[in-house]
Structure formats: C-alpha cells, structure tokens
Amino acid sequence: MRQLLIASIIIASFTSLQGCAPAIVVGAATTAIIANDRRTTEAFLQDQTIKFRSNDAIYSNKEIGTQVHINVISYDQQVLLTGEAPTGSMREQVEAIVASIPGVKKIHNEIKVQPNSRFESRNNDAMITAKVKGRILRNSNVDPSKxxxxxxxxxxxxxxxxxxxxATASVKIAQQVDGVKRVARVFKIIEEGAAEEEQEISPEQLNQESNDALINKMLDRINNPTPQGSAE
Structure with a gap:
C-alpha cells in the first residue's frame, strides 16, 4: 500500500501598499511537496504566486471585490476559475483581472452567473472532494499526489x-462518487515514460538543506520579475 504524503504548504503572503504583490516563502514541507510534483520547481512556485496575486487583485477591486465568490486554482500556469458572480459582466471582469497577472498562460472560466453559494453547498462540495481524493488514494493506477x-x-x-x-482512471473514479453531477478534465497530458521527467530537481536534491536557498532564489525571481526591456 502506498504511503500517503502528509505535508502542508507553509506559505505566508504579505501585502503592504496598494499594488504590491504578495511575497511567498517556503519551508521544508513545501520542499517535500515539490519533490513529489510533476511540475518544475519554478512552475510550482509560479502557480502559488499566481493564486495569491489573483485573489489579491480580485478581492481588492472596489467594483466587484465584495460581490463575488471566486476560487482561483493555478496548475502549470493554467488557471481554473470557479465560484459565482452576480452578472455576466463581473464574470468577464474577473477573467480579465486574472489574465493580467504575470505568468498566466490559459484560463478555464467556470464561474457561474448566480448568487453566491451558501455554506451548505460549499460543505457538500468539500465532502465530495474528500470522497474523490479517498477513492483515488485507494486506486493502484493513479498516484494521488499527481x-x-x-x-x-x-x-x-x-x-x-x-x-x-x-486521466481516464481518475475521471472514472470521480464519476462513481455519489452526488457528483459532472466531471471536467483540466489536465496536461504527457506521454507514457515521460511522467517522471517533468521535475528538473530530484527528491534527493530537494531534501538537502541547501536547496531551501535555491527555492527562495526562484521565489525572489517570481516575486520580483525583471522589468520589461531589462536584461536578466
């Protein structure tokens, strides 16, 4: 039976004056997760930055910030937007805000035009997520960390x-969970045999204490991008 990776991401976001982007720091737990992820280390950290910058930009917006309920998930710089907006115009405005965030390659806008969901609906969604994750964990054909x-x-x-x-196996698993209305694939498909070539730094390297400096150097590059027209 496979071991379940138990780790939590230690991420602190700091905002100061308006227009300042969140800075992200990492620790040993983050290092462990990166070691089991097929994204490159820089892509993983870029995704965290995109998420925090997007949330900050959406909820600090005076026109829509208090009226929408938006979830932002970035995976390999493809952003999934879910939640609710009261009008189609606000739905499009949220997408435009996220599209302006540096590093975003593609947006899957699944925001529904309707009143914000209630606690009962969100609680039900959390239960479904837990059930799907549990079934994936018990399936020998799918690595839950992926x-x-x-x-x-x-x-x-x-x-x-x-x-x-x-992808096929995980979709079938999710479809079999009670209460699921629809299953959507937002995958990046890779060839057989290429699965373990995505990570450019080995778990052994990441386990070395010196790699915290490497990761934080990447974060500094993401949090403080080189201005356009300047040489890196």
Missing amino acids: IKVVTEHAEVYLLGIVTEEE
Missing part, C-alpha cells in the same frame, strides 16, 4: 500533469 481535485456546485474538476491512462 491529481488536484476541485469541486464547485457538485461539479468536479481534475487538474494535473498526467498520462492518458491516469
């Missing part, structure tokens, strides 16, 4: 860098 599960309005979104076999 699949991100998001549920909104009983609709399940599956993200990750996976093979077609892993």
Whole structure:
C-alpha cells in the first residue's frame, strides 16, 4: 500500500501598499511537496504566486471585490476559475483581472452567473472532494499526489500533469462518487515514460538543506520579475 504524503504548504503572503504583490516563502514541507510534483520547481512556485496575486487583485477591486465568490486554482500556469458572480459582466471582469497577472498562460472560466453559494453547498462540495481524493488514494493506477481535485456546485474538476491512462482512471473514479453531477478534465497530458521527467530537481536534491536557498532564489525571481526591456 502506498504511503500517503502528509505535508502542508507553509506559505505566508504579505501585502503592504496598494499594488504590491504578495511575497511567498517556503519551508521544508513545501520542499517535500515539490519533490513529489510533476511540475518544475519554478512552475510550482509560479502557480502559488499566481493564486495569491489573483485573489489579491480580485478581492481588492472596489467594483466587484465584495460581490463575488471566486476560487482561483493555478496548475502549470493554467488557471481554473470557479465560484459565482452576480452578472455576466463581473464574470468577464474577473477573467480579465486574472489574465493580467504575470505568468498566466490559459484560463478555464467556470464561474457561474448566480448568487453566491451558501455554506451548505460549499460543505457538500468539500465532502465530495474528500470522497474523490479517498477513492483515488485507494486506486493502484493513479498516484494521488499527481491529481488536484476541485469541486464547485457538485461539479468536479481534475487538474494535473498526467498520462492518458491516469486521466481516464481518475475521471472514472470521480464519476462513481455519489452526488457528483459532472466531471471536467483540466489536465496536461504527457506521454507514457515521460511522467517522471517533468521535475528538473530530484527528491534527493530537494531534501538537502541547501536547496531551501535555491527555492527562495526562484521565489525572489517570481516575486520580483525583471522589468520589461531589462536584461536578466
């Protein structure tokens, strides 16, 4: 039976004056997660930055920040937007805000035009997510550390860098969970045999204490991008 990776991301976001982007710091737990992820280390950290910058930009917006309920998930710089907006115009405005965040390559806008969801709906979504993750964990054909599960309005979104076999298996698993209305694939599909070539730094390297400096150097590059027109 496979071991379940038990780790939590230690991320602190700091905002000061308006317009300042969140800075992100990492520790040993983050290092452990990166070691089991198919994203490159820099892509993993870029995703965290995109998420925090997007949330900050959305909820600090005076026109829409208090009226919408938006979840931002970035995976390999592809952003999934779920939640609710009261009008189609606000839905489009949220997408435009996220599209302006540095590093975003593609947006999957699944925001629904309707009143914000209630606690009962969000609690049900959390239960569905837990059930899907649990079933994936028990399946020998899918590594749970490679699949991100998001549920909104009983609709399940599956993200990750996976093979077609892993994608098909995880979709079937999610479809069999009670209460699931729809399963959407938001995968990046890779060839068989290429699955373990995505990570450019080995788990052994990441376990070395000196690599915290390497990761924080990447974070500094992400949090303080070189201005356009300047040489790096």
